[in-house]
Amino acid sequence: MLTSRREEIVHAATELFARQGYHAVGMRAIADAVGIRGSSLYHYFPSKVELLHAIASDSTKRFIELQLADLRPMPTYAERLRKLLGDHVTYFHAYRLEEAVGLRELQELKASAPDYYAELQATRRSYQDAVERLIRDGCAAGEFDCADAHLAALAILGMVNSVNDWFRDTGRQSIEAVAAAYAAMAVDGLLGATPR
Amino acid sequence: MLTSRREEIVHAATELFARQGYHAVGMRAIADAVGIRGSSLYHYFPSKVELLHAIASDSTKRFIELQLADLRPMPTYAERLRKLLGDHVTYFHAYRLEEAVGLRELQELKASAPDYYAELQATRRSYQDAVERLIRDGCAAGEFDCADAHLAALAILGMVNSVNDWFRDTGRQSIEAVAAAYAAMAVDGLLGATPR
DNA sequence: GTCTATATTGAGATAGAC
DNA sequence: GTCTATCTCAATATAGAC
Numbered sequence: 001m002l003t004s005r006r007e008e009i010v011h012a013a014t015e016l017f018a019r020q021g022y023h024a025v026g027m028r029a030i031a032d033a034v035g036i037r038g039s040s041l042y043h044y045f046p047s048k049v050e051l052l053h054a055i056a057s058d059s060t061k062r063f064i065e066l067q068l069a070d071l072r073p074m075p076t077y078a079e080r081l082r083k084l085l086g087d088h089v090t091y092f093h094a095y096r097l098e099e100a101v102g103l104r105e106l107q108e109l110k111a112s113a114p115d116y117y118a119e120l121q122a123t124r125r126s127y128q129d130a131v132e133r134l135i136r137d138g139c140a141a142g143e144f145d146c147a148d149a150h151l152a153a154l155a156i157l158g159m160v161n162s163v164n165d166w167f168r169d170t171g172r173q174s175i176e177a178v179a180a181a182y183a184a185m186a187v188d189g190l191l192g193a194t195p196r
Numbered sequence: 197m198l199t200s201r202r203e204e205i206v207h208a209a210t211e212l213f214a215r216q217g218y219h220a221v222g223m224r225a226i227a228d229a230v231g232i233r234g235s236s237l238y239h240y241f242p243s244k245v246e247l248l249h250a251i252a253s254d255s256t257k258r259f260i261e262l263q264l265a266d267l268r269p270m271p272t273y274a275e276r277l278r279k280l281l282g283d284h285v286t287y288f289h290a291y292r293l294e295e296a297v298g299l300r301e302l303q304e305l306k307a308s309a310p311d312y313y314a315e316l317q318a319t320r321r322s323y324q325d326a327v328e329r330l331i332r333d334g335c336a337a338g339e340f341d342c343a344d345a346h347l348a349a350l351a352i353l354g355m356v357n358s359v360n361d362w363f364r365d366t367g368r369q370s371i372e373a374v375a376a377a378y379a380a381m382a383v384d385g386l387l388g389a390t391p392r
Numbered sequence: 393g394t395c396t397a398t399a400t401t402g403a404g405a406t407a408g409a410c
Numbered sequence: 411g412t413c414t415a416t417c418t419c420a421a422t423a424t425a426g427a428c
Contacts, residue, residue: 005393021304023219026421039424040394048422104300108217146385148377154362155355155381162354181344185351189342190385201411222403235406236412244404 006044008034014055018097022052022105049112052105057120059098063091064127071130077138078193082183084131088160089179096164103161128153135191145192156186202240204230210251214293218248218301245308248301253316255294259287260323267326273334274389278379280327284356285375292360299357324349331387341388352382 012033074080110117132153138144188194208229270276306313328349334340384390
């Protein structure tokens with residue numbers, strides 16, 4: 001599964017950062033989890049913050065590329081957005097540790113590595129813009145009913161992003177069921193895609 | 197404004213924790229912000245984590261008491277929920293630093309002070325339950341249209357909680373306008389309170 | 393690529409004078 | 411209630427052997 005030592009390190013750091021927070025985890029703890037000495041980590045990453053960047057950046061960029069590529073081939077705006085949001089929730093669940101680190105340690109990245117922060121924010125922004133455009137187009141086409149596409153995009157993204165805060169695999173519903181339900185609440189409910 | 201030195205300390209710590217994160221801020225930095233020495237802080241708080249608890253607990257409990265007290269006197273469930281959610285957004289904005297710390301450092305509290313964590317989670321849970329009950333009652337009364345009141349409550353709370361992530365006072369809309377718009381998207385949109 | 397050894401800095405917290 | 415002085419520990423990171 002984990003082919004390279006580098007991947008092994010990123011994986012261990014992701015788990016520790018997600019569980020305890022970036023500053024609460026020392027390089028020694030990461031090294032222990034991998035079975036090497038602290039100093040050996042510096043063979044793979046020049047600093048701790050580069051490790052954080054690798055975690056936050058890799059999964060976010062992969063996610064957004066996937067989502068934006070998938071945006072095109074659908075008959076209606078409603079179906080397009082429902083699929084996008086459902087995939088959003090399931091991806092966020094699959095990479096919940098990475099997303100937890102990426103979201104929670106954003107300001108740490110902003111303070112310690114401003115370039116990386118700006119880059120990441122730009123990537124996120126392009127995704128938010130794509131969702132907003134999709135909503136705007138759906139409104140223009142008469143599929144959606146919404147007063148402010150910008151606000152609606154923010155509200156819906158806030159909604160789907162929050163699933164990881166409460167969802168547990170041990171609960172009564174699968175992540176796929178929750179993903180479908182959230183997509184329906186957003187598209188058919190909030191945006192009124194299905195006439196009532 | 198800040199009557200006691202204790203309040204002054206809590207206020208300074210809130211700002212610093214919100215901006216830099218709990219572990220990134222030392223007791224010395226908090227003391228500097230107040231104009232005393234680091235050791236003097238221990239006259240008011242026995243440890244750093246007690247300070248965190250004071251920040252997270254005070255504002256959360258005050259908020260939830262306020263909101264639950266306000267729940268009763270309204271003619272319809274829709275109006276009741278619209279008011280609750282609007283107040284939620286404006287309160288969260290007024291106490292955005294405290295809420296940022298309370299939400300982001302939850303796991304720190306869980307690790308360092310499990311009792312405080314459990315207490316705080318129970319308080320939050322009672323609020324979530326109240327919102328869910330309100331939605332369920334509104335559904336039973338035929339005012340709302342929703343498949344799963346539990347999921348709807350989680351989705352709506354995720355939505356209103358996310359406003360602080362993007363809202364800035366320098367933007368084009370006031371917080372009151374955003375609060376009203378979010379309440380409408382939740383109640384009239386997601387829950388379909390207004391017939392379309 | 394991993395190790396030992398270490399430099400350097402700052403953390404949280406305490407003792408006890410005033 | 412605030413101070414000075416200090417304890418103890420752990421942090422990130424580097425140098426250089428193997």
